[in-house]
Amino acid sequence: MPELSMDDIVTDLQRQPFYSSQIIDAAALTEPAVEAQYADLQGTNKVHSSVWTALRETRGIEQLYSHQAQAIDFIMGGHDIVVSTATASGKSVIYQLPILDLLLRDPQARILIIYPTKALAQDQLASLKELVAAVPALQHVLVSTLDGDTPSAPNSAGNGSQRTVIRQSASVILTNPDTLH
Numbered sequence: 001m002p003e004l005s006m007d008d009i010v011t012d013l014q015r016q017p018f019y020s021s022q023i024i025d026a027a028a029l030t031e032p033a034v035e036a037q038y039a040d041l042q043g044t045n046k047v048h049s050s051v052w053t054a055l056r057e058t059r060g061i062e063q064l065y066s067h068q069a070q071a072i073d074f075i076m077g078g079h080d081i082v083v084s085t086a087t088a089s090g091k092s093v094i095y096q097l098p099i100l101d102l103l104l105r106d107p108q109a110r111i112l113i114i115y116p117t118k119a120l121a122q123d124q125l126a127s128l129k130e131l132v133a134a135v136p137a138l139q140h141v142l143v144s145t146l147d148g149d150t151p152s153a154p155n156s157a158g159n160g161s162q163r164t165v166i167r168q169s170a171s172v173i174l175t176n177p178d179t180l181h
Contacts, residue, residue: 039069045076054134121174
């Protein structure tokens with residue numbers, strides 16, 4: 001079967017009786033692909049080699065996109081940033097690399113990450129846990145969510161609620177605005 005372009009697919013859909021008049025010309029515009037631009041971190045903003053190894057092993061990432069490198073340079077330079085890019089463009093790597101690097105440099109560090117929704121925090125939890133687990137020196141690090149679904153009743157071991165354990169022991173807590181009150 002020949003490889004179809006996006007324009008071919010849209011044209012084929014427009015010809016289908018069940019799809020008649022559902023796509024207008026202005027909505028069917030496509031942009032040509034552009035070549036990815038890569039960059040290295042600048043100056044003294046070097047991430048620990050075990051973090052790079054974990055990134056390569058867990059995600060298959062060999063180098064950073066230019067927007068990732070620029071954002072990480074700003075973060076590691078002590079600046080606050082806002083990143084707005086398309087879905088699946090590597091935004092998570094932008095904050096995850098500096099977090100892991102900080103945890104390696106300061107084992108007592110505590111990080112609070114606020115997501116707009118519980119669902120997004122849960123999605124990112126698995127990704128961050130996988131990356132942390134791939135860094136041997138971070139095996140002690142507890143990464144957890146703290147949200148409306150986190151049990152507040154005392155646990156069976158009698159050492160407080162799961163919420164209390166997370167607040168006292170987690171190095172990285174993922175939460176949402178509803179939980180911050």
